[in-house]
Amino acid sequence: MATPTTALRRLLPSTRSAALQQLTTPRKAAMSTKATSIAARTTSTSLQMPAALIRSRPAFLQQTCYATQRYYSSGTRDKSSQPLVDQKDKSAVSVADKKVHLRWIDGTTSRFHSFWLRDHCHCPECYHTVTKQRLVNTFKIPRDVKPKSVTPTSTGLEVVWDHDNHKSFYSYSWLNKHSYDPKIRDPYKPEGAAKVTWDNSIASNLPEVAYKDVMESDKGLAAWLDNIHVYGFSFVSGVPVSTEATEELAKRIAFIRETHYGGFWDFTSDLGHGDTAYTDIALGSHTDTTYFTDPAGLQMFHLLHHDGEGGLNLLVDGFHCAKVLKEQYPESYKTLSKISVPSHSAGDAATHIVPSPRHNPILNHDQVTKDLVQIRFNNDDRSTLDHLDADQVEAFYSALFDWNKVLTDEKHMLWTKFQPGRVVIFDNWRCLHGRSSFTGKRRMCGAYTNWDDYRSRWRTLNTSAEQLAEDL
Ligand SMILES: [Fe+2]
Numbered sequence: 151m152a153t154p155t156t157a158l159r160r161l162l163p164s165t166r167s168a169a170l171q172q173l174t175t176p177r178k179a180a181m182s183t184k185a186t187s188i189a190a191r192t193t194s195t196s197l198q199m200p201a202a203l204i205r206s207r208p209a210f211l212q213q214t215c216y217a218t219q220r221y222y223s224s225g226t227r228d229k230s231s232q233p234l235v236d237q238k239d240k241s242a243v244s245v246a247d248k249k250v251h252l253r254w255i256d257g258t259t260s261r262f263h264s265f266w267l268r269d270h271c272h273c274p275e276c277y278h279t280v281t282k283q284r285l286v287n288t289f290k291i292p293r294d295v296k297p298k299s300v301t302p303t304s305t306g307l308e309v310v311w312d313h314d315n316h317k318s319f320y321s322y323s324w325l326n327k328h329s330y331d332p333k334i335r336d337p338y339k340p341e342g343a344a345k346v347t348w349d350n351s352i353a354s355n356l357p358e359v360a361y362k363d364v365m366e367s368d369k370g371l372a373a374w375l376d377n378i379h380v381y382g383f384s385f386v387s388g389v390p391v392s393t394e395a396t397e398e399l400a401k402r403i404a405f406i407r408e409t410h411y412g413g414f415w416d417f418t419s420d421l422g423h424g425d426t427a428y429t430d431i432a433l434g435s436h437t438d439t440t441y442f443t444d445p446a447g448l449q450m451f452h453l454l455h456h457d458g459e460g461g462l463n464l465l466v467d468g469f470h471c472a473k474v475l476k477e478q479y480p481e482s483y484k485t486l487s488k489i490s491v492p493s494h495s496a497g498d499a500a501t502h503i504v505p506s507p508r509h510n511p512i513l514n515h516d517q518v519t520k521d522l523v524q525i526r527f528n529n530d531d532r533s534t535l536d537h538l539d540a541d542q543v544e545a546f547y548s549a550l551f552d553w554n555k556v557l558t559d560e561k562h563m564l565w566t567k568f569q570p571g572r573v574v575i576f577d578n579w580r581c582l583h584g585r586s587s588f589t590g591k592r593r594m595c596g597a598y599t600n601w602d603d604y605r606s607r608w609r610t611l612n613t614s615a616e617q618l619a620e621d622l
């Protein structure tokens with residue numbers, strides 16, 4: 151929610167004609183019986199997601215969109231029934247150097263510190279089976295704890311501890327998944343179906359689900375959430391044109407996130423809040439709430455009414471643009487991943503919001519996996535850059551210009567015109583959004599959802615409880 155930069159404002163009119171031309175494509179797609187939506191096709195086939203989604207992904211998308219190689223499907227995890235450990239091999243398990251050594255069937259040996267094993271005991275005494283919280287008192291485990299015996303069974307290792315005869319059991323699959331020396335499977339690997347990043351050629355086959363499916367079954371809801379996971383956004387068709395129905399739709403995912411803009415929004419261009427979202431001026435690509443410590447996860451919009459001109463809606467895949475930036479301007483990618491910027495929301499008299507930490511990079515990565523996990527970019531909500539070193543000032547502006555170049559590349563800009571009855575929802579940590587200026591009366595409603603609550607809902611609907619428990 152903010153004004154575009156002058157540069158972006160200048161760019162917007164020129165992109166409008168291209169956007170108008172493109173508008174015919176999604177409209178045609180929406181009207182065509184042949185162009186059944188991606189998720190609609192999934193629901194009609196099986197919904198054994200996420201593998202089903204990968205299979206059903208149109209060849210068109212596979213050819214033209216970049217699929218990040220580092221994302222994997224939990225559905226593609228190795229579920230072979232082959233044993234992980236050779237039961238007959240008596241030397242597969244040994245204890246040495248305060249560690250339990252376990253040789254896998256492929257010859258790899260994992261080493262587990264004795265203390266680590268005792269600390270990770272998942273017996274009912276040490277780990278609550280329902281709450282999945284640790285009950286073991288780490289600080290009462292002797293630092294030199296050692297096994298009295300280690301017995302391989304058909305499904306895992308049984309360990310009896312020397313000092314108190316406590317019996318622990320670790321399944322081979324759990325040990326294999328959480329092996330850290332060496333790392334065999336990365337437990338921090340992003341879950342779910344492979345993400346598909348896109349440019350505006352996605353316009354001819356937009357991810358879409360039917361309102362009825364989402365409201366009537368968890369399968370429909372799972373398909374909707376998986377669209378958001380894979381593409382970063384999804385349309386929902388056939389939504390009753392009312393705030394009530396839209397609010398119910400949002401609540402299918404999780405409770406609505408309240409902010410200083412309220413909970414569920416129903417707004418026009420009346421400057422109801424001190425933010426340019428509540429005006430009729432053009433807004434360049436941005437993510438919302440960069441000024442929150444925890445930016446809003448999902449953002450939903452439903453255009454209830456518009457009787458004027460303009461007001462085209464822009465979506466940009468930030469992950470795709472980040473990849474392009476990394477390829478074409480690697481130094482700029484590094485700069486925007488390292489240099490952090492301050493932001494604020496202070497448009498209402500009683501509001502003065504700044505995040506903690508006060509400064510955050512535009513490109514945010516997982517500390518362990520190094521994967522890009524969050525785009526945090528609103529050039530208009532940026533506060534004064536007085537924290538940079540002199541040489542950082544040059545580097546930052548140079549990188550910012552490269553980023554803007556990629557974001558405003560026409561082929562990265564997906565322009566659509568929202569319609570009453572057709573809701574859009576997008577991942578605010580991945581997709582940037584904007585709009586062209588408009589005339590006339592325009593009424594929009596929508597909501598934010600917390601990132602964690604969206605991911606939790608997606609995860610529990612798309613992955614088995616056993617799998618999720620083992621991942622912890
Ligand atoms: Fe916004």
Ligand SMILES: [Zn+2]
Pocket residue numbers: 271272273274275276277316317318
């Ligand atoms: Zn235990």
